[in-house]
Amino acid sequence: MSKISIILAEDELALGTIIQESLQSRDFQVKLCGDGAQALEAYQTKKPDVLVLDVMMPKMDGFSLAAEIRKTDPYTPIIFLTSKSQTEDVVKGFGLGANDYVRKPFSMEELIVRIKAHLDRLRTRQAQSDWISLGKYEFHPTRQVLKLAEEESPLTARESQLLQMLLENANDITDRTLILTQIWGSDDFFNARSMDVFITKLRKKLQDDPAIQILNVRGYGFKLVC
Template identity: 45%
Template structure:
């Protein structure tokens, strides 16, 4: 990163917050720390950030609410939850909002760094890809997270967009489930696997408007986006 990536960090554990700031800044990032949810979202509105790291349980405004407000203003900025909440429902709620990763405390700092770099790398590749992709009667615009059919537009979440892009780039060919999980989540654990199921179900619902399009499940292997 030639110019410093500016990270918004919202974490109410003061010790952890300071340690993360020190670690991330030593790795070339510009980090602004806030320990209150309302302070965090106000900072986002008042400045420009490239990346957001949010705790979930925060005073003032919880991380889920912050992420929802961020997504209303910016559909593409990477958001990572860093939280002690381990329930499947909490993880699914986060991914349904459109966050890019959900990391459970305690965590390894080097793993966090690798995940941040992987997300930034995907976003850089994504921002360079300006192509639209024709899928049956749909026009898929991954740059703007848009799926259009007959002038009707659907704005996708970042994760929906990334999953559909992987399938669309290999249209009518098998995309392995493990490849999707490792590429987009960095892990193929149970919770991420169930999250992928949620996104596949949503994409199937969106694509139902063209009955020539389907996402075929190849059990225990992966998916084929069929465009007949």
């Protein structure tokens, strides 16, 4: 089995080398780039499985690099690894198509768990090229569409991510903190309020099948009953 390949863009050489060596010791293949332009060239030379990008870098910052990659590649997981942790920075990062936002300082184990989680979700999406039955509905994760009879309703990217995550744990509890971490990037108060809004939106979109419920399991998370 081939190693998971990562492009790591980090302009602080000492930190970049530590992260690279730590990932390599866990059997990842890592290309370390000192700036955004070098990382873009590496990406264009050989597309990796995952991109881990610092935000503040010379020549091309991480946000600009992500935006450039997302013009042609909507799927390769992009994880920002940065000390820029203001809410507006996080919102901007996700708006540019990032899959995750890890704040410095961080633990290597946390970073590795997030890398593997995003790769697992990508593989699941790629395997789910057809419609998934959900009561009276059908759900297409890749197209981000919910269908009832012959009527299709588009979902936003975040609605689709949330519904897919609930479906992966259908009839079981999906941990609230896990949802916030993997989809919103952190489990702070504002993200939690946003998640509750999206849960309400999904309930409304699924209301034509009374057998489907998204239950709030207080103190734990949500359960999709179907």
